[in-house]
Structures are given as C-alpha cells and as structure tokens.
Amino acid sequence: MPADAPALRVDAHHxxxxxADGYCAWMADAPAILHRDYLPADLAPALKxxxxxxxxxVQAAETPVETDWLLALAREVPWVWGVxxxxxxxxxGAVARAEAWRATGQxxxxxxxYQDDADGERLHSVIGAPLLSWAAAHDMPIDLLIRPRHLSAAVALVDAxxxxxxxxxxxxKPDIxxxxxxxxxxxxxxxxMDRLARHRRVCCKLSGMVTEAATDYTPDSLKPYSDALLQLFGPARLLWGSDWPVALSASSYAGWVACTDRLIGHLSAPERAAILGANAIRFYGLTPRH
Structure with a gap:
C-alpha cells in the first residue's frame, strides 16, 4: 500500500x-430494539x-446452522471479509464441520x-479438545465470549x-x-487480563463497552476501561468492533464510532490505524474485497 494511501477501517465484530429463526435464545431477555431482523442492508448505510x-x-447463536447462513451471506456481500x-x-463432528467451513474461504x-455460564467449568473442559488442535494446525483464531468470572478458566485454556x-x-465484559x-x-x-495479555498471541476487542456501561455513559466514563485495555494489550493487539446491532440498545453506530475516536484520539496515527483496521486484517487473515 502506498505510504499516502488511507488506512482501511474494519469493523471486527458485528x-x-x-x-423469526429463533436461533438466539438469549434475545428473549434482550431490549425490544433487538427483536427484529438485522441484515446487510440495515448495516450498509452506517458503514458507508x-x-x-x-x-x-460474528455468530450470535449457539448453532452451526446460523454459521452456515452467515457463510452464505459472506459470499454475497463484498464488504463482509470474514465470518x-x-x-x-x-x-x-466439530472438526469435520470446521474443515468444511474453512474450505469455503470465508x-x-x-x-x-460461555458468557452465560455460572462458572468456568465448561470452558476449562475445552483444554485438549480436538477442535483446539485443529485450530492450532490451521492457524485459525479462537474468539472467547466470557465474563470476568470465567477469566481464570480462560487463563488456564490459553496456558495449555x-x-x-x-x-x-x-x-x-467487566461491569462498566x-x-x-x-x-x-x-x-x-x-x-x-494481565496474565492473558502476557501471551503475545492473545488479542482483545475494543467493543461491547456501551452495553456494559450505564445508560448515561460518556466517553469519559468509558475511558478508564479503554485505557486499561490499552495498557494491557497495547495498540498492536486491540481490534475495534461495533457489536452492532446489540450496541443499538445503548448507542447508535455513529455514536460509538465518535466515542471510540475520542477514546483513542491521543494515540499516534499509526496506532489508531492499527486498532481501527490493520490489527483485524492481520489477526483474522482478511483479504479486502472491493
């Protein structure tokens, strides 16, 4: 990329x-704004x-059927660079299904x-699972959806x-x-989080903050959290995401973008570019499409 070319901005989590599919059982207790379809045509104007x-x-339901559907969408929507x-x-059958998905290139x-689990027992049981061996063999990243009560199990998983x-x-998801x-x-x-961050192969997403914050949040009220993640992981291992449409229960897409720009505005231009896009492209191995 030429030195004067604008940095690509990537939403690494939506x-x-x-x-009507009813895949998302968690949605029964979710705010009413989420009780409707959210499809590419709904997101495209905000991205532009x-x-x-x-x-x-990113998947929102604990069923591989949803992932099949998302992979099909990704083949149709040029700005969806990965699933x-x-x-x-x-x-x-997890490994066989993962291999079939990998073959799609999406x-x-x-x-x-594991965010809904009372403790980290199930997460701890993942240690040594064939799916993790497959991920290691194919350099396939693993997202962890957890809460603070699961962190000790997450540390054990990463260590192993x-x-x-x-x-x-x-x-x-700390209680912001x-x-x-x-x-x-x-x-x-x-x-x-510090123990996780000591592993250079562990990154963190700068996302989901507004839904864990008070309804009257401001950038200043989120700053202690974003500053903590910056100190722990540094600009080279933070990936920005919108968490759309979940975040709509607390903020518009544009509102979270503006908030993020204030939270990381003190960083250098290369550091901001890393968080806002370059890290996601590298971490997920994304191929930009136009």
Whole structure:
C-alpha cells in the first residue's frame, strides 16, 4: 500500500440475524430494539457513513446452522471479509464441520460462547479438545465470549494451548456501569487480563463497552476501561468492533464510532490505524474485497 494511501477501517465484530429463526435464545431477555431482523442492508448505510471498508460478522447463536447462513451471506456481500462461526468443542463432528467451513474461504475464526455460564467449568473442559488442535494446525483464531468470572478458566485454556491464537471479546465484559468496581474485583479482573495479555498471541476487542456501561455513559466514563485495555494489550493487539446491532440498545453506530475516536484520539496515527483496521486484517487473515 502506498505510504499516502488511507488506512482501511474494519469493523471486527458485528452480527446479523433473522429474528423469526429463533436461533438466539438469549434475545428473549434482550431490549425490544433487538427483536427484529438485522441484515446487510440495515448495516450498509452506517458503514458507508463511518468509512468502514470491511467487516467480520460474528455468530450470535449457539448453532452451526446460523454459521452456515452467515457463510452464505459472506459470499454475497463484498464488504463482509470474514465470518467467525460457532461450534461446540465437545461435539464429535466439530472438526469435520470446521474443515468444511474453512474450505469455503470465508471462515475467519471460531467463537467459544460461555458468557452465560455460572462458572468456568465448561470452558476449562475445552483444554485438549480436538477442535483446539485443529485450530492450532490451521492457524485459525479462537474468539472467547466470557465474563470476568470465567477469566481464570480462560487463563488456564490459553496456558495449555500454546499454538492457538485467541481474542477476548468485549474485554471480558467487566461491569462498566459500576466502574471502577470495588478494589478486589478490579484487581481480579486486571490480574487475569494481565496474565492473558502476557501471551503475545492473545488479542482483545475494543467493543461491547456501551452495553456494559450505564445508560448515561460518556466517553469519559468509558475511558478508564479503554485505557486499561490499552495498557494491557497495547495498540498492536486491540481490534475495534461495533457489536452492532446489540450496541443499538445503548448507542447508535455513529455514536460509538465518535466515542471510540475520542477514546483513542491521543494515540499516534499509526496506532489508531492499527486498532481501527490493520490489527483485524492481520489477526483474522482478511483479504479486502472491493
């Protein structure tokens, strides 16, 4: 790319769904604004307004049928540069399905969904799963959808999987509405995230912040969180994402873009370009399409 060419901006985390399909069981308790279809035509105007060149669509349902559908969409929509799908590591057919998805050329990663678990027991059981060995063999990234109570299990998983690259979605969803939390809770979150960040093959997504924040959030109220992630992972290992349409329950797409620009505005131009696009292209192995 020529030195004067504009940096590509990438949304590394958004979703699509057809509400009537009923795949997303979590949506029963979600805000009413999410109880409808969200498809490429709904997102395209916001991407154009924000100057987003390409995206990574991430699974929103714990079923491989949804991933089949997302892969088909990615073949039709030129600005969808990759799909992060879902598989159950305990499923005996997981590796075969993952390999079939990889053959499409659209698969960017696999997401492990444990945010609703009471503890990290199931996540801990993933250690040594054939799906992780397959991911290591094919350099396929693994997204982790977890909360702070799962971080110790996530650390154990990463420690036991030295050849797998991981990304922690939404900073593991700390309770930003109470930020800063009590000293012990904050120390536990920081310590576990620090242990993950010490592995250079672990990245983190600068996303999902507004839905974990108070309804009257401001960039200043989110800044302690974004600053913590910057200190832990640095600009070279943060990936920006919108978490659209989930984030619409708290912010417009343009609102989160503007908020992000303020949160990282103190960084250098190359550092901002890395967070806003280059890191996602490198981490997921994306091929820009036009």
């Amino acid at each position: 979703h699509f769904w057809r509400y 307004a924000a100057g987003i060149a390409g995206t990574v669509v 992060v799908g879902w598989l159950d590591p305990a499923d005996a 698969l960017a990663g696999i997401r492990l969904w 999987s030295p050849d797998v690259r991981f990304v922690v979605d939404h900073g593991a 509405a109470r930020w800063p939390p009590d000293a012990e809770e904050r120390l536990q979150w920081w310590d576990a």
